[in-house]
Amino acid sequence: MTKLVHLNALRALEASARHRSFAAAAAELHVTPAAVGQLVRTLEAWLGTPVFHRSSSGRERLVPTEATELALADIRAGLDRLTLGLERLKEGSPHGVLTVTVSPAFAAKWLLPRIDSFHRAWPDTEVRLDTSLKPVDxxxxxxxxxxxxxxxQWPGFTAEKLLEEEIYPVCSPRWLEGARRLRRPSDLLAETLIHDLSMDxxxxxxxxxxxxRAAGVTGAPRGRGTRINNAAAVLQAAVEGQGVALGRSVMARDDVASGRLVRLFPQVSFSSPRAYFIVYRPQCSGVPRLQAFRDWLLEQARSR
Known part of the structure; x- marks a missing residue:
């Protein structure tokens, strides 16, 4: 019988085989590449045989052995079943924990200002937020x-559209009242533009x-530019009067409604080809807390 100590090694094996790299697997599992490599070597020692063909080219490129390829489907299914079993144990807990992953900007600008209503409806559910710019497994x-x-499109997950976005320039009232003339979109080419690199x-x-381009402007910006890899910080820079940001309506809505930011050129309509989606594993769709949080998210989106 496989010892419990090898469960982490199996996770390391599955992630390494999927990415063909210890480094990429380590990034996903939030450990070091050395730790992933050690887990895989522990498993190989227990099995008495290698699970990967190592590349001798100097560049890491893991190639699963034939036996590993044959076993991966069962390993993935087994890990999924273990996860589902843990979810069912959690269902029976009188004080459940719901772990939610969102980007830091979405948490700050949309989720946290609204989360109190979920706490009031489900007081026995503890919400734990995992905020990361990188997609979490x-x-x-x-x-x-x-x-x-x-x-x-995230293979293996149920994805339900939550929010679509409109994109528009925003700046602070102080910036707009300064010695600047923003009569037409082409005037932005001379301004300090704040760029969002959160999904570069x-x-x-x-x-x-x-x-x-959507506004019919040709030519390149001539002013200084600021580049920030966090959407909430992009808007905060605009609020502080540091330039004109390209606002995303889901993030900018409250700042515009409060007057902290001003929407520029509302006659230009530009919808993002991306949207916000609720994602979860289909085998966990019956968990009451998950269902409740999903329904609450959709209700909040409809009432925004």
Whole structure:
């Protein structure tokens, strides 16, 4: 019988085989590459045989052995069943914990201002937030449900659209009242533009270049630029009067409604090709706390 000590090693094996890399597996599991390598070597010692063909080219490239490839489907199914078993144990707990993963910006600008209403409706459920800019493996990290920004395609997960976004420039009232003339979108080319790099590398992520094209503006910005890899910090920089930010309506709505930010050129309509989705493992859809949080998220989205 497989010892419990090898369960972490099996997770390390599965992630390493999927990524073909100890380093990438370590990033997903939030441990060091050395720790992943040691777990895999422990498993190999117990089995008495290698589980990967190591590349001799100097560049890490793990190739699963034939036996590993044959076993991976069963390993993944077994890990999923263990996760489901833990979820069912949690269902019976009188004081349950619901672990939710969201980006730091989504937590700050949308979720946290609204979460009190969920606490009032479900006082016995403790919500634990896992905030990260990187997508989290829900099964590997014991996460129940999350909100992700993207095209809605995450293999192995149920994804339900929560919020769509409109994209528009925003600045502080103080910036707008300064010695500047913003009569037409092309005037932005001379301004300090604040760029959101929170999803840098995603070709579908809305950028200043895309918005300016939609507004019929040609040419490149001539002013200074500020680049920030957190969407909430992008808006805060605009609130502080540091320039004009490209606002995402889900994040900017409360700041615009309160007057901290002013929406510019509302006649230009530009919808993001990305949206916010509720994601969870389909085998956990029957967990009451998960269902309650999902329904609450959808209700909040409808009433925004």
């Amino acid at each position: 829900l099964a590997a990290h014991g996460v129940d449900i999350g909100v992700r920004y993207g095209a809605g 590398g995603d070709a579908g992520f809305p950028t200043w270049a895309a918005w300016l």
